[in-house]
Amino acid sequence: MMDIKTYNVIAEEGLAEFPKKIYTINQSQRPDALLIRSQDMHKTPFGTNILAIARAGAGVNNIPLVTATDMGTVVFNTPGSNANAVKELIVAMLLLASRPVVPAINWAHKLGGADVSLQTEKGKDHFAGTELLGKSIGVVGLGSVGSRVAKATADLGMKVIGYDPYISVEHAWQLSSDIPRAETLEELLEQSDFVTIHIPYTDRNHNLIGAKQIEQMRDGAVLLNYSRGGIVDDAAVLRALDAGKISQFMTDFGTPALAANKKVIVTPHLGGTTEEAEVNGARMAAQTLRRYLETGNINNSVNFPSVDMPFEAPLRLTLIHRNVPNMVGRITTILANYNLNIDNMINRSREQIAYTVIDMAAIPTEQFEEIRTELMTIPEVIRVRILKNPITFQ
Structure with a gap:
């Protein structure tokens, strides 16, 4: 028997992937593998008995990869398991960036009296927005999420520009030939009304979008970061917002300073938070663990x-x-x-x-x-x- 220790809430559909005649769940003080979501493994000790750690999600910055590698612990993630969820949230945020829907709803809820319909009709002009049709959007990163965002926004009638110097052959084939790809990040920034980030966080990508890059953007552009914190220099963004260089910043990775700025919309890490994404991630992580534990084959590892x-x-x-x-x-x-x-x-x-x-x-x-x-x-x-x-x- 092999034991799998879980952290966080793992969807039952994922746990059901482990046959009871071979596996136990959280029954041993010396488990064979870990199945996690957001647990900070930098602060959670694990021994050399741990053969593998599977993260039900794409990001693995909560796992000490160097330590795991030195111990012979294979680390897996589940790329693409929450890609559709993130894509749909990006579409929603683009709409909110163009149409002041939330302020309009809040205003309408405060109305009272018999003439609510009349007040609504008179006040609606204060909440006029713009349309996404014909606007340009730069998609930085064309992996599982970025390629879907590119297709979805193209379907909305937006002019899509992609940039990803490290795009895989698999994802390149998924992209429409109608979607042009910029040779440089600067080229994308100069042409985009909206810029959305979909790359993993690495030391190399730290503050990829900083003061210099923001200066290259179009005046009044909207910036979205639903990838990872640290890719965008938040301090530079706040300065650009105050100066009117960019009009809005939308992110899943809030800070007190960002939350206090009225030109920033902070969502509480909602990117992959759907029932379907959690099930997809749990199932994919469980299947990957089983494949490695039972056959030794390695797929979707970030360190092996x-x-x-x-x-x-x-x-x-x-x-x-x-x-x-x-x-x-x-x-x-x-x-x-x-x-x-x-x-x-x-x-x-x-x-x-x-x-x-x-x-x-x-x-x-x-x-x-x-x-x-x-x-x-x-x-x-x-x-x-x-x-x-x-x-x-x-």
Whole structure:
């Protein structure tokens, strides 16, 4: 049996992905894997017994990736599981940026007396807005969310400009050929009435939109950040709002200073907060965990290379190790000393870490620990697992 420890509220549909004959949920003091959402793992200790951490969501800034990698703990996320939810919220925010719907509703609720209809008719001109049709929108980041935002806003009749120097082939194919892509961020900013950010937070992206970039934007433009805090320099935004350079800032990542500014609309991290997104994320995270725990295959990891090899032999050996020369040779030499035949093998690396999967014939159970112990004597080896076939994963 393997135990999965959960943090936060995980949708039952996700937990149901773990068969009770193989898994328990929150029943062990030494769980095999963690399934989380927003839990801050920087402040939550986890031991080397944790084989994997799956985040039901795209962002993993709440997980210490360097520590996890050094411990041989594979970290997964669920890219795209909340993409539709974020896309729909962006559409809603664009509409709110163009039409003062909320102030109009608040005004109407304060009306009283028998002439409410007449008052409404006379007062509505104070809440005139503009239309999105024909306006230009720059979409920074064309991944799971950005590509959907680009399509949705194009369907609304907006002129879409995309920018993503790191776009994957998969997402490139999903984009309409009618959507032009800017060569530089500056080019996008100069042409956009609205700018919406959809890239992951990295050290390289910190304050990607700062004072210099805001100065490159059109006067009166609207800026939206529904990606991650830290990508936009909030202080620079507030200065630009006060100066009238940009007209509105809409974000899911509020601060007291932002919330106090009337030209800022702060939503309380609503991007992926829908019932459907939470179910999608939980299911995807659970399926990813199962695939790794039962087959050793890695998909959607943010700190380890992707490996997907059919499990067709009686046994599978998986090794997490440092990415240094001759590791495969040292590993196979030990196996050869036990007269073990290798049926299939794959080795993949990602920066300083590597992952080797070896399928082989059956061996006596009593040899498992002996082989594992000898492989662990290689200084660069971090973790060794021996998996038995058949696998119940569907």
